Amino acid sequence: MTALQQQGAAAKAASYILSTAGTAKKNAALEAIAQALERRQEEILSANRQDLANARDAGMRPALLDRLTLDEKRIAGMVEGVRQVAALPDPIGKVDRMERRPNGLVIGRRRVPLGVIGIIYEARPNVTVDAAALCLKSGNACILRGGKEAFCSNSTLTAVMREALQAAGLPEDCVSLVQDTTRETAKELMHLEGYLDVLIPRGGAGLIRAVAKEASVPVIRTGEGVCHVYVDQEADLDMAAEILCNAKCSRPSVCNAAECLLVQEDAAEALLKKAAPLLDAYQTELRCDGKALAILGARGVPAAESDWDAEYGDYILAVRTVKDLEEAISFINAHGTGHSEAIVTTNYFKAQRFLDAVDAAAVYVNASTRFTDGGEFGLGAEIGISTQKMHARGPMGLEELTSCKYVIYGEGQVR
C-alpha cells in the first residue's frame, strides 16, 4: 500500500463511523473545531507566515499572495463559517418515498453520506476549513489536497481540526491532508478507486479540466463559467445596461461573472450607448463582432474566434449581435459552459422560451448572473457550483454531498 492508499483506507474506515454519527455529535465536533481554531490562532498565523515567506521568495504575484494570507479577521471568518455550517439542518437520515408495497414490504429512501470526498484546490487556505466543515456536517470523511504554496498553513489547520475531532469523540481520519504536494500524488488521488467516492476540484478552469480529464474516480466539475447576458430588442435598456455592467464588472474573477454580451441587432446601438459609460468606469475592454464594432468604433476591438469561448476572469467583455432570440439560445448552448445565463426582456413569451431552452445550471430573467451562489440561493453554504448535469447542478450545498440508500423492512417476504 502507498501512503495515499493508507490514507484512503483510514478515511474510508472513519467514514463508516461518521456516517452513523448523529447530528448532535457532528455539531459538537464542529464547535470543537471552531474553538480550537480560535485557541490556536497564533500557531496558524505563524505557519501562514512561513508559507508567505516561501511564496515571496518564489516571487508570487501580489494577488495570489493576498489569497494565501491569513490574519485574525480571516481566521474569525473561518470560525464563523464553521459555526454557520453547524447551524444548518443535517441532510442525513431523511427518508422519502416511503410506502408499504402490496406485498407488505415497507420501502423508503434514506439520505446517506457519499462516503469519502476528495478536494483538490489551490492556494487559499480557508478552503481547508470550509470544505472540511461541509463534508463533516454531511457525514463525509474528506481527503484534502491543497496547493503546495499553502502547505504549512494547511498542515496546521488540519492538525487543529483532527485534534478537535478526536476530542469530540470522532475519528481524526474524518479529515486528512495529503502530505505530499507533488503532481504525482495529485494524480494518484485522481485514481484512488475503492477509497474515494467523489473528487471535487476547486479552483481555476485549468485545474478543473485537468482533473476531469485525468481522474478515474467520479468527479464533480465546478466553477467553469462562460456566462452570457442576452439583451432583447424588447427590453428596458437602462435595466439591461445595469445588469450587464454588474454581471461583468462587480467581480470579474469569479465564475458567475459574464464574459459575453449578446444583443439583438436592432437594440445594439441604443444598448451599447447606455452600457459603454458604465463599462468605461472599469476600463472594460470590448471585443466585438463586425456590427458591434461599427457602432463602437475606436471604443471596441475586433473579436477573434477564440473570444466566443473565453473565460476572461477580467475586465474584458465579448460583444456579439444576434438576429433574434433563437440565435442567442443556439449560441449560448454551443458556447456556454452551462453555468449561468441571463436574458433581459420585457416580453413574457421570450422570457419563458429562454428559461425553457437554455441549457445551464442557472437561467435568469432580468437579473445579473452574479447571484449564482449557495448563499444567494438559500442553501446556507456551498462547496462549489456544479456545471455538470449528473448528480448535482448549480450551487452545491449539504444535500448535494449526499447519496441515498433504500431501506426495506420485511416480515419474511420472498419473491
Place this chain on the structure above:
Amino acid sequence: MTALQQQGAAAKAASYILSTAGTAKKNAALEAIAQALERRQEEILSANRQDLANARDAGMRPALLDRLTLDEKRIAGMVEGVRQVAALPDPIGKVDRMERRPNGLVIGRRRVPLGVIGIIYEARPNVTVDAAALCLKSGNACILRGGKEAFCSNSTLTAVMREALQAAGLPEDCVSLVQDTTRETAKELMHLEGYLDVLIPRGGAGLIRAVAKEASVPVIRTGEGVCHVYVDQEADLDMAAEILCNAKCSRPSVCNAAECLLVQEDAAEALLKKAAPLLDAYQTELRCDGKALAILGARGVPAAESDWDAEYGDYILAVRTVKDLEEAISFINAHGTGHSEAIVTTNYFKAQRFLDAVDAAAVYVNASTRFTDGGEFGLGAEIGISTQKMHARGPMGLEELTSCKYVIYGEGQVR
C-alpha cells in the same frame, strides 16, 4: 467529424427540441411507437430470423439464442412496456425549492432532462425499445449501441421507432442506433464528450467494468451484484432458510440474487440443516469456509479466496461463518458491490444497526434481496440498478434520468 460524432451532434440537436416537448407530445410519440411495432411486426420478426440464423452459424449457446429471440409474444411485451412508460407520470418540469429571496428574486429548481443518453448493451433486442421509451418519456435523446448479434433486429426496431417519432412531430434523431458494432466504435462512444451527457452500460459485470474503466464521459454503473444474506443467531431459522433459498435460487442469473451466506457461528449448524434441503432442490453448490465445511461435510466444497468476491450468476453459494453482526457488516462493506444486502434477525437493535451501517443501494431486514427492482420498488419501470453513489443509487426510474436547472425570475436585480 466521424460518423459517430455526426450522430452525436444530431442527437444533441434533437435533445434540445425534445427537452421542451410537452408530456402530451411525448406520450403521443410513445403510442405511435407502440402502434408501429404492432403494425410492422412481420418486418421485425424477419430481421430477427436473420440474426438468429447468423448466430446459429456462429455457434451461439442456446441460452444466449433464447435471449436474442423475438416472437409475437415478446413483441407484444415490448409494446405493452412502451404503453406502460407512456402511462407513467412525466418527471420533467416539476419545480421544487421555489421561494422568493429577500432581494425579491424568485428562485426555483426545475427538473430537466439529462440531454443525450448512451446505452451500451448486449444481445437482448428488447432493450432497444425499452431503453428508448424510458429516455423519450424523460425527455432525453438516446444513442443505442447493441450487440452485433442483434444488429438486424435492432436496426429494424430503431427504424420503426424513428419513423413513428417523425410521424408524431418529434425529430427522428431522438433515437438512433450506432451503425457499426466494432469495438473501436464502442470505444469512441465512451469518449463522445460534448455530445453524450451520460453512458449507461446494461449487461454482464465484464461489460460494465470495461465501460467504467475506459469511458471519459460520465458513466452510471449498474447491475454488479455480489449480494449477501446474513443470518443472525437471533433469527427465525425457517424464515432465514426460505429467504436464503429465494435470494439464491429463484433466479440466480440476475444481479439481485445472493452470492454469499454469512451466518453467525452459533446458528450455523441449525441454519444449514434447514437450508440445505431447500438448496438441494436446485443442486446448489456450497463453497464453504472451515467451520461451515465441518458442519456440511461432503455436501460442501472448500471455498477459495476468490469465492468471497465472486458473482456466480449460477446455482453456487459461498458460505461463511462470522463471529457476530459487526464482523458481518465489515465483511459486506469490504466484499459487497453495494447492491442489495439482507439481514435475518428477530432482534430490533441488530436490524437497525444493519440498516445504518451496511453501505449498499438496498438494505433489507427479513426479506429476500430479490426485490431490488424498479417495479417492486414502485418506480413503474427501470433502466437499470445503479451500484454507485453519485447521481442515482438503486433502481433507476424516470426521475433518475433527469437533472435540474435553477430558474430565476428577476426585476432588474444586481449584486
